[in-house]
Structure formats: structure tokens, C-alpha cells
Amino acid sequence: MTAGPGSAADRSARWDEAAPHVVAFGADGLPAVRGTCAALALAAGLSRQRADELTLAVHEVAANSIRHGGGRGTFSLWTEADRVVSQVQDAGHFRDLRAGETEPDLDREDGRGLWLARQLCDLVQIRSNAGGTTIRLHVYR
Numbered sequence: 001m002t003a004g005p006g007s008a009a010d011r012s013a014r015w016d017e018a019a020p021h022v023v024a025f026g027a028d029g030l031p032a033v034r035g036t037c038a039a040l041a042l043a044a045g046l047s048r049q050r051a052d053e054l055t056l057a058v059h060e061v062a063a064n065s066i067r068h069g070g071g072r073g074t075f076s077l078w079t080e081a082d083r084v085v086s087q088v089q090d091a092g093h094f095r096d097l098r099a100g101e102t103e104p105d106l107d108r109e110d111g112r113g114l115w116l117a118r119q120l121c122d123l124v125q126i127r128s129n130a131g132g133t134t135i136r137l138h139v140y141r
Contacts, residue, residue, distance in 0.1 A: 094128035
């Protein structure tokens with residue numbers, strides 16, 4: 001980053017572990033989610049490869065929120081002692097909490113996003129209730 005200390009770009013990459021970074025998104029917000037995830041994952045200490053893997057997984061889950069979860073959602077990211085945790089929430093209702101545990105059929109046009117996220121992250125948690133769905137993606141540092 002070429003921005004100097006105190007600039008907006010510098011502040012966006014600083015880390016406050018007590019407060020998660022949150023981005024609300026809609027159909028046009030996926031680039032902001034990807035950019036925020038990539039920058040914060042690197043600032044949190046992930047290698048470039050692991051940051052890229054988390055960013056791809058987050059993109060897939062956020063795209064599912066747009067397609068299946070009401071057209072929008074909220075992305076957040078924070079650190080814990082040994083990991084970076086990313087969360088995507090939306091208003092959709094998820095029925096198969098084990099989705100993505102088996103490799104999808106190549107003949108299908110969909111169904112790869114959660115499988116890919118499970119391949120790229122160390123842990124994927126899915127919670128769904130009347131209030132919507134929350135998916136947490138964990139990547140160990």
C-alpha cells in the first residue's frame with residue numbers, strides 16, 4: 001500500500017480485533033466484499049495464498065446470498081487467537097446444513113459454491129432459522 005499513515009487507505013487496513021469489519025452488500029456489492037476481505041485477511045496475518053482462498057470462499061457464499069438469500073447480505077470479518085473468521089448473513093432459509101460436503105455433479109450448473117468454500121477453508125459453519133442464514137468461514141493462521 002502506498003498511502004501514508006493516517007490516510008483512508010491506511011485506516012481501512014488497520015486492525016481492531018475487538019470490532020469486526022462489516023460490509024452490507026447487494027448485487028452490485030461483490031467487488032467491495034472481495035476487496036475488503038482480501039485487504040483485511042492480509043492485514044490479519046494470512047499469507048497471500050490463504051487470503052486469496054478465503055476471499056474466493058467469501059465471494060462464493062456472498063454470491064449465494066444474492067441468488068438465494070433475498071438479493072443482499074452482510075459480510076463481516078474478525079480475528080480470533082489462531083484464526084481469521086469471516087461471516088456472511090442473509091435473509092434466506094437454508095434447509096440442507098450439510099450442503100457442500102460432497103463433490104457436486106459436474107452435470108449441474110450450480111451447487112459448487114459451498115463445496116468450494118469447504119475445500120478452501122479450515123471450517124465452515126452453517127446456521128439457519130426464521131431470521132435468516134449465517135455462514136462462518138474459518139481459516140487458521
